[in-house]
Structure formats: structure tokens, C-alpha cells
Amino acid sequence: MQKIIWLLALLTCSITVNAQMPGGGMPGGGMPGGQAGARPANIGHLYGKILDSDGKPMPYTSVIVFQNRLDSATGTRKDVLVKGVMTQNNGDFSLEELPIFGPLQLKISATGYKPYTQTIAFLTKKPAPGTIPSFDKDLGNIKLTASISQLQGVTVTGAKPLMKMDMDKKVFNVEQNITSTGGTALDVMKNVPSVNVDIDGNVTMRNAAPQLFIDGRPTTLTLEQIPADAIESVEVITAPSAKYDASGGGAGILNIVLKKNRKTGYNGNIRAGVDKRGAINGGIDFNLRQDKVNITASGMINQNKGRTTGLTDRTSLNTDPLTHIVQDNESRNGGGFAFARLGLDYFANNRTTLSVSGVKVHGSMKPTSTLDIDADTTYTNGRSIHSYGRRLTNSNRVFNGTGLVLGMKHLFPHEGEELTVDANYFGGAFDNNSTYNTNYYTSRGGTLTGNELQKIEGNGKMRNITIQTDYVKPFNATTKLEAGLRAGIRHTENNNYNYLYDNSKEVYNLIPNVSSNYENNENVYAGYATFSSSINNFSYKLGLRAESSNYDGKLTQTNEKFSNSYPVSLFPTVFLSQKLKNSQELQLSYNRRINRPNFFQLIPFADSTDKLNITKGNPNLVPEFTQSLEFSYMKTFKGNHTLLASAYYKYTDHLITSYTSQETDEATGSTALINTYINANSSHTTGAEITVQNYLTKWWDISTNLNIYNSKINTGDSAAVEQDALWSLYGKFNSNFKLPASFDIQLTATYQSKTNLPVNNQKQFGGGPPDMVAQSSSQGYIRPFYGIDIAIKKSFLKSKAASVTLSVSDIFRSRKTDQYSSSIYFVQNYNRLRDPQMIKLNFAYRFGKVDVSLFKRKSQGANGANMMDGMQ
Numbered sequence: 001m002q003k004i005i006w007l008l009a010l011l012t013c014s015i016t017v018n019a020q021m022p023g024g025g026m027p028g029g030g031m032p033g034g035q036a037g038a039r040p041a042n043i044g045h046l047y048g049k050i051l052d053s054d055g056k057p058m059p060y061t062s063v064i065v066f067q068n069r070l071d072s073a074t075g076t077r078k079d080v081l082v083k084g085v086m087t088q089n090n091g092d093f094s095l096e097e098l099p100i101f102g103p104l105q106l107k108i109s110a111t112g113y114k115p116y117t118q119t120i121a122f123l124t125k126k127p128a129p130g131t132i133p134s135f136d137k138d139l140g141n142i143k144l145t146a147s148i149s150q151l152q153g154v155t156v157t158g159a160k161p162l163m164k165m166d167m168d169k170k171v172f173n174v175e176q177n178i179t180s181t182g183g184t185a186l187d188v189m190k191n192v193p194s195v196n197v198d199i200d201g202n203v204t205m206r207n208a209a210p211q212l213f214i215d216g217r218p219t220t221l222t223l224e225q226i227p228a229d230a231i232e233s234v235e236v237i238t239a240p241s242a243k244y245d246a247s248g249g250g251a252g253i254l255n256i257v258l259k260k261n262r263k264t265g266y267n268g269n270i271r272a273g274v275d276k277r278g279a280i281n282g283g284i285d286f287n288l289r290q291d292k293v294n295i296t297a298s299g300m301i302n303q304n305k306g307r308t309t310g311l312t313d314r315t316s317l318n319t320d321p322l323t324h325i326v327q328d329n330e331s332r333n334g335g336g337f338a339f340a341r342l343g344l345d346y347f348a349n350n351r352t353t354l355s356v357s358g359v360k361v362h363g364s365m366k367p368t369s370t371l372d373i374d375a376d377t378t379y380t381n382g383r384s385i386h387s388y389g390r391r392l393t394n395s396n397r398v399f400n401g402t403g404l405v406l407g408m409k410h411l412f413p414h415e416g417e418e419l420t421v422d423a424n425y426f427g428g429a430f431d432n433n434s435t436y437n438t439n440y441y442t443s444r445g446g447t448l449t450g451n452e453l454q455k456i457e458g459n460g461k462m463r464n465i466t467i468q469t470d471y472v473k474p475f476n477a478t479t480k481l482e483a484g485l486r487a488g489i490r491h492t493e494n495n496n497y498n499y500l501y502d503n504s505k506e507v508y509n510l511i512p513n514v515s516s517n518y519e520n521n522e523n524v525y526a527g528y529a530t531f532s533s534s535i536n537n538f539s540y541k542l543g544l545r546a547e548s549s550n551y552d553g554k555l556t557q558t559n560e561k562f563s564n565s566y567p568v569s570l571f572p573t574v575f576l577s578q579k580l581k582n583s584q585e586l587q588l589s590y591n592r593r594i595n596r597p598n599f600f601q602l603i604p605f606a607d608s609t610d611k612l613n614i615t616k617g618n619p620n621l622v623p624e625f626t627q628s629l630e631f632s633y634m635k636t637f638k639g640n641h642t643l644l645a646s647a648y649y650k651y652t653d654h655l656i657t658s659y660t661s662q663e664t665d666e667a668t669g670s671t672a673l674i675n676t677y678i679n680a681n682s683s684h685t686t687g688a689e690i691t692v693q694n695y696l697t698k699w700w701d702i703s704t705n706l707n708i709y710n711s712k713i714n715t716g717d718s719a720a721v722e723q724d725a726l727w728s729l730y731g732k733f734n735s736n737f738k739l740p741a742s743f744d745i746q747l748t749a750t751y752q753s754k755t756n757l758p759v760n761n762q763k764q765f766g767g768g769p770p771d772m773v774a775q776s777s778s779q780g781y782i783r784p785f786y787g788i789d790i791a792i793k794k795s796f797l798k799s800k801a802a803s804v805t806l807s808v809s810d811i812f813r814s815r816k817t818d819q820y821s822s823s824i825y826f827v828q829n830y831n832r833l834r835d836p837q838m839i840k841l842n843f844a845y846r847f848g849k850v851d852v853s854l855f856k857r858k859s860q861g862a863n864g865a866n867m868m869d870g871m872q
Contacts, residue, residue, distance in 0.1 A: 044098030044122050047350040048139030049091045049413070050108060055143070057091030058110060065095055065120075066105040079105065092350045098122070100135070113144040138351070140413040168541070168575055168589070169237040169255075170194070170644070170691075176736070177228075178746045179791040181273070181805040181842045183281075184302065185226035185256060190789070191748055193691050193705035194236050195254065196730055198817060205238065206648065206687060207709055207728075207755070208251035215258055217424055218245055218466060218488070221401070225361050227283055227300040227339055229271060229844075232259040238648070239575075239589040239630050242528040242543025243470070243482060246571040246594050265289060267848025273805075276839040279303035279336070287848075294345040296357075303336035304365065310832040318662065318825045324376045331369035331393075338362045351411040361401040361428070369393045374444070388446065391438040401428030416474035424466040432458040453501030455508060460494040479533035488524040492599050493517075517556040518603045522596070524549045530573070537579035545571040547594070553602055553619055562602070562619035569594065569625075583636035590629050597621040597656055601677045615675045622679055626652040642693040648686070655680040657713060660823055673825055685711040699738040706731045711756060726781065728755035742795040750815070751786040757821060780821030780828075787815030801846045810836045 046065070050058045063086070066079040082104065087093045098104065100122035108116040120137070164171050172192050174180070180187035189195045189203055196204045203210065203223065212219055214226070235255035237244065244253055268286035275281075283300035312327040343357035371391040378384050403426040410419045433456070440450040470484035495517045499508035530543035552563035573591040580586065603617040632646040659678040662671060687709030695701045712725040730752050737745040757780045791807035813836035821828050 042097040042099050043135050044100045044104075045094070045096050045136045046098060046106070046120060046139060047092070047094040047136070049141045049350065050087050050093065050110075051091060051141050051143045052113070053143060055141075057087075057089070058144070059087055059089045059091060061087040061091070061093075061108060061110045063087060063093045063095065064107045064109075065098060066107065067099060067102055068105070069102075088349075090349060094350050106139075108142065108144065110144065116142065116144050138411060138413070138415050140415065168239060168241045168573075169235045172234050172236065173232070174234055175232055175259075176744075178744060178793045178805050179748055179789050179807050179809070180228040181271075181791065181793070181807065181840075181844070183228045183840070185223040185228060185231060188228045188231055188234065189223060189254070190750070191732075191734055192234050192236065193703060193732055193734075194238070194689065194707065195234075196750075196752070203254070205236065205251045205254070206650075206689070206707060207685065207711060208650075210251040210254045211245065211247055213244075213253055213255040216255060217405070217422065217468075218247075219426070221359075221361065221403075221426075225337060225339060225363065225401075226256065227298070227302070229269075229283060230258050230285065230298055230300070230341075231256055233257045238646075239591050239628055240573070240593070241541065241575065241591070242530050242545035242571060242573045243484065245486070245488070245524075246526070246545055246547050246569075246592075247524070247596055259285070265848060267846070269844055269846045271842060271844040273840055273842030275305070275841075277305040277307075279305040281842070292347040294347070296343040296345075297341070299338070299340040301336065301338045304333045306333040306835045307331070308333075308832060308834040310830070312828065312830045314826050314828040316826050321377045324378070326374045328372040328374075329369060331367055334366035334368070335364040335397075337364070337399075351413075353409045355405070355407040355409070357405045359401075359403040359426075361399070361403075363397070363399040365395070365397040367393075367395045367397075372444075386443055387440065388442070388444050389438055389440045391436055393434060393436050395432070395434040397430065397432045399428060399430040401426060403427075414474065416480065417472060419469070419471050421469045422467070424468075425464070427461070427463040429461040430459065432456070432460075451503075453508075455499045455501075456496060457499070458494070458496045460492070462493070463489075463491045465489045478539075479531075481529070481531050483529040484527070486524075486526045486528075488522075488526075490520075490522040492520040492522075494520075494599070494603060512557075514606050515557070516604065518553060519556060520551065520553045520599055520602060522549070522551040532575075539575075539577040539579075541573075541575040543573040545573070547571065549594075549596065549623075551596070551602075555604065562604075564622060566623070585634045587632040587634070588630070589632075590627070592625065592627050594623050594625055595652075595656065596623045597677070601656065606674065613675060614672055618677045621656060621677055622654055624652050624654045624656050624679065626650055639695055641695060642691075644691040646689045648689070650685040651682065652684070653682045655683045655713060657683075660825060662825060681714045683711060683713045685709060700736070702733070702735045704731075704733050724756075724779065726754070726756050729753040730755075742800055744793040744795070746791045746793075748789045749786065751784075752782070753784050755782050756780075757782060757819065779823065780819060783818040783820065785814060785816055785818060788812060797845075799846075803844050805840075805842045805844070807840045807842075809838045809840075813837055 050061045050063070052058050062084065064084040065082045067082050068077050069080045070077050083095045083098060085093050085095060102121075104120045104122075106116075106118040106120055118139075122135075122137075170193075174188050174191065177188060177191045179191060186197060186203075190197050194205055196207075198204075203212075212221075212223070214221065235253075235257060237253040237255060240246075240253050266286070266288045268284065270284050272282040273280065279302075281300070281302040283298065285298040286296070288295045308329075308331045310327075310329040310331075312325075312329070314325050314327075316323045316325075338361070340360045341357065343355065346354045348354060369392075371393070373389040373391065375387045375389075376384055377387075403424070405425075406423045408419075408421045412418065436452075436454040436456075438452045438454075439448060440452075441448055466486065466488045468484060468486040470482065472480060472482050474480040496515055498511045498514040500511055501507070502509050524547060526545060526547040528543060528545040530541055532539070532541035534540070546568050548566065548568045550563070550565040552561065554561045571592045571594070574589065576588040578586045597618075601617050601621055602619050604619050606614060606616040628648065628650045630646055630648040632644065634645075635643045637643070656677055657680045658675060660673055660675050663674045687707060689707045690705070692704045693701070694703070707730045708727065709730075710725055710727045731750065733747075733749045735747045737747075739745065787809075788811045789807065789809045790811060791805055793803055793805040795803045813833065815836070816831060816833040818831040819829070821830070
């Protein structure tokens, strides 16, 4: 309770700072982050097409940009040449790396045509809080013989804010997060407000598992397979519009935006690091832009030498005699993964870009564990029998994945009108082999009474194909129509073979009852349309998405089949926004979404390697549907301090949740508790979330996020245990310091109060059944916990091209899972601690040359002469 009071006091302090900060822009009078008076590099980009009076392209036409500047020698102002090009054969021209401050004069001249002059301004007024307009400007088709109205100026900002809010998403810039340096996307998510990451890597938003996207497309990669240093920003989409895939349930979407660089020249970075256990990580990124071609390449390796300790204490309530079992577990991980990506963009002309990119992922995990099992059996006459066992596990999991993305983007002369077509393929295969050696003793240190050898051999593969096209048609500056089509086709195969060792014959015997070969196919077809507009300060966005889906599964050993088909389902979305005086804004949103059961929830395979947590899928599961309503208030204070407060409500029917029943264990033939999944009747969640961004000084900024929520499950089944409603709080605090001598420090703290066990943790494909822990099918809760991370970064060399980062996660060994669960069958306490006080040291070096003349051919001198002739 003291921690809750501490966090609320901190939030109150942050809001007070907002209200009391003296006015007049950022602290120090500069840009966000305290960059007083700093101006970014020349990043403006103008392009268009020159036509004659008949509408035909005009090649070899001079296009010049001037800027009026003060001559320090004479003290007078004069026009200075900034850039100049000749149009191509099709009339296209492109001018890059233009200054964004101050007006520019665009001059076009050709023999026999009236000179054309236009004033272009990239920065004409103070930008709206939290907005970052595009640095690119399409001037459209310009006819030299006709007058053309001037285009409106483009507004840009000089530095990226840590957070900005669009109508249907919140965007968090994570490039400057140093605590995640050398890590994966999982480490990045620990610093993103609204996102909760537990010690097993399960990610939730508002107590539910979100859908993961990369660059706006669904992905089958896990967060641990994406390098942190490749991520530019994270979009938290709690109420997705009709444009996005309707799957993912009520938790919304996490969209990871990867870094891109299209500046002329070459650039890149090299990084390497090591943690306290000797696990190394390293990577390289490279970007090359020459004329019409942009090439990006990146690669990364990351070793894993993690350690986890855990304890399970269970007392049975339904057995005679009663039993009390304590399992003490210590596991170590080995292996690692490698990630490589290669992309090519071809700028066919100023308005059409063709893209192709490929990704390769390889993972090899070699976990080992030691499990000590103490059991006490108490009979009604008071007699007690004690037994002890030790199980040694060795596993080897290998995953290989390959992805390919083909894309086309075409911009029309009318600004904002565009057409995109994408085809996305990702496929992979895995092998999963584990051996279990269990020795039974009379007691700890006692006599060996028996031995059991078991092994599981598994393999599988998957294939995911997505084809999507989107079209955007603006009617004016505030009104536009978006529409698109999408097809998603997924195929999954999984084979598991369970063996027990026969000591008399000295061979492993296959147990057919707990071995399965399974195939699953899922197809989703969708179309959507959204219409957005505004009336004065009121904006709205209405959308409707239609999806049809079907899936089928088959046990290939028995040819037993399971299937379900859904006709067209409609998913409406509504977004309303009202801007108020004094930089205030109100938003109201509604949407309907679907959550389809995943592969491991459907597969009817019983995993009985852990006798306390035998798990089995349910092929009869159907999708769950969630309706969400959210109301938000945003206020930007003087100094660009930001307060975002939201209240939300979610209602789900056919909720997919865990369920425990007493059945026959097919591996042993004895009665055991089986954890599976069912469709509950319904559930509802109510909550409120507050996010505050503060720029206290030019060298110190903080962000605070609090989420208070309450959830309730109605099972509709007397045999199932319903969770009691419980109010819970999740908080996240991030503080960044910019110190003298190019030092940076980042401090991150998280806190989770007592909360109900998660309803449904979705698992990603690639390496066997999910790890078994205390099941959420029981009534119970997670005890409060907190965690603190810190990192310090030192930059050096010219332009701070090199840096060294030292980070420590979970400083106080406090970020652990500590659960209590109970049912009509048992009472259980479970705790787990993973990689506390992990220390990492990382080095990074940026290199490159951004130079528009770097790759120009020497023969371009003639064009330069003609260009100068045209200026006369």
C-alpha cells in the first residue's frame, strides 16, 4: 500500500510541475529535450513534375531553389543558391536536403516558357503540440504556362518528442532509451508506457495480450527475435481503427516501427556487448542511398545465459490421502539467436517506390533444469509418508525462420492521395527435443528407490502469407477516405512423440496416447473503409471492417478432424475528437474486435512432463469478441509538458480462459488435474490510465504512467471458478538525465500491485508447448512487486559517434512472480525469479557520410552548366 501512495504522490508532483512551470516554451527556451536554439540538419525535400501547356512532360528543365540570407561581409541581404537540378526525361524533379528554416524561392525556367517562381516555407508557424508533419512535399504537376496557387507551408519540429498522440494511437520515441541497449524488443517494451512485461516475457496492455505488428503489418516473430537497436518508435494502439486487423481481442495492437534512413550517402553503426555471465551480443546496421536506390542491411547475434529459480508449494484438497508437494526448480538457459535483414527501395520516379526486404532468423536454445520434489502423504489415521525425487531436464530447441516482403507505394499528384500494395511471407521450422531423468529417494539424502527416464521429441513448421492493399483519397485538407483489402493464410504443423524408458529391454517405448501429429489451417479475408473529416475544432473518423474466417485441424495419426467456419463479421470503429482552448483535446472511441484461439490452445495434446501442471488444448474453442469504449483527455502545458488521461471499458463474450478439470492422465492411466481452455460466458474490464511527460530542465525529463483497472469473469459454468473482481494498479516511471561531459543516465521503475491472475496469455509459435506455471484457471492473485533498472551512457569522439553504455536491471532483486491460486482441487503458492541484477556493458559506433555529391558521376558537369544557363 505504501508503494501505491508513493506512486500517486509522484504523479501529483508531476501534474503540479505541469501547472507551475513558467511559460514561454521549453525549459531553456529550446526544443523538446532541452536543445535550446538547436536547429536540425537540412532535411527538407521537394519534388514534382514539370508539364508544358499541353500536359506533356518537359525534360532538361532548370529547377532552382534560392534562400535570402544576410551577407556578413556587406551587411546586406541577398539571394543565395541552395540547390539546383534538371528535370528527368519524364519531367520529374527532386530536391533534397533543403533548409527547413526560412522561406525558399523555387524558380523554374526553360527556353520559350514564362519563368515560374514560387515561395516555399517549411516552418511558418508554431507546430501543434505533439505533431511531427512530414519533411517531404509533393508540389504536384506544374504547368509553366498556367498560374498555380501556392501550396501551404509545411510545419515541422526540430526534435522528436518522447510521446505524441494521434486520433487512434500513441507514439513513443524509444531511440534514446539506453537501458535497452544491446537487448531485444522485450527490453524496449519495459520502457514503454501502458505496456507490462513479466519475467517470462509475456506482454500485456491493460491486463490483456496485444497483437504484435512490425511497420504496420502483423508478424509471427517474437519480441525476443527483434533487436532493440533496430527500433525507432513503438505505437501503442489501444483502440485500433478499421484499417487494422480485427484480431487481438480487447488489448489492441503494439506496432514496432523500425529505423529507416534515406539520406543521400552511406551511414551505419556497429555495436557489441557482454553481460555479467559472459553472454555476448553484437550487431551492425548499414544504409546506402545512391540516386534511385536505397539499400538497408542489418544483422545481430545475442547469446542467452539466463538463470531462473522457482518454488511451487501445493496442497491437494481432493485426494485421499491428502498430499502436500513442494517443487524447487533451478534452470539455466544456453544458446541464443541471430537476426539478419536486407532491404531494397527503388524510387522509380518521384511518386512510385518499389520495395523488397528479407529477414532471416535462427534461434538455438539449450535450457537445462533441476527440479527437487518433496511430497508428504497424510492418512486419516495420522500416519504420514514422505518421498523425495529429483528430475534433471536437458532440452534443445532450434528455430529457423525466413521472411520476404514485397511492396509498392504510389503517390498521386494530389497531395495525400496514395496507393500501396504489400505481399508478406514468413515461414519457419523448429525441432524440440527434451530428456527427463527422475530419481526417487526415501528422503533427501536417503536411499534410491526408483528411476524414470522420459523423452519428448518434437518438430513442426509454419507458413504465414498476407496480401494487402490500401488506398487513401483526400478530398480537402481535412477530409479523406481510406479503403483496403487483406487476405491472411496461415498453416501450422506440430509433431510430438512421448517416450518412456523400459529398463528391462533398455529401449525407449513410444506412448501413443500422449503423442500427437497435428495440422492447423487458418484463413482470414477482410475489407475495410474509413472516412474522416473535421468541422472547425471537431474531428471524426468512422470505419467499418468486414472479416470472414475459418480454421481446421487434423490429428494426422488418427485422421480425426476439427473445424470451425465464420461467415462475414462486422467490426465498426468510431473516433471523435474535440480540440478546446489552451491546448486541450477530448477524444472518444469505440471499436469491436476478435480474438481467435492460437495453435497451442487448440492442439489436443497433453503435456504431462510437469505432474503438477499437465496441459492440454481444446480443439472446440471458438473466437471471442470484445467491444471497447474509451474516453481520453489531453492537455499540453507551457514548456510542452503533457498530461494524457483515459477511462476505458471492455466487454468480452465467449472469453477464452484457462480451466482445470480432474481427468485420467493418458501417460500414466491415473487420475490427475488437467489444465485446458474453455469459452467462458463473458468478462468485463473497467479502468483508468494516466500518462504524464515532463521536461523539468534542459537536461532532465521524466515520464509517469499509471493504470488502475478492475476485471471480472462470468464463466456461466458451475464447475468453473470465477475470479473475484479486484482493483489493481500498474505504474511505470522513467527519468532521463543529460549530464556534462556527454554523460546520459536513465532510471526506470515499475510497480504492480496485487492483481488477479491473467485471463489468457497468448504464446508465440516456435519451440514447443508453452512453459507451465500456476494456471490462471484457478481463483487467485499475483502478489505486489516492483523493479528498478538504471543505465549510464558516455558518448565520445567527433559528433559523439562512439558510446559506451553500462546498465543494471532489477537492482534490488525484486521483480519476481509471486502467485497464489486455489480451486476445489488444490491450494498453491508459486514464485519465480529470473536474471536479477543483470549487468550489461555495450559499445556502439556510428559511421557514415551524408553528402549529396558523394556518388555523383563526373559527367554531370555538363548538366550543371546547362542549369546555370537556365538561371540567366
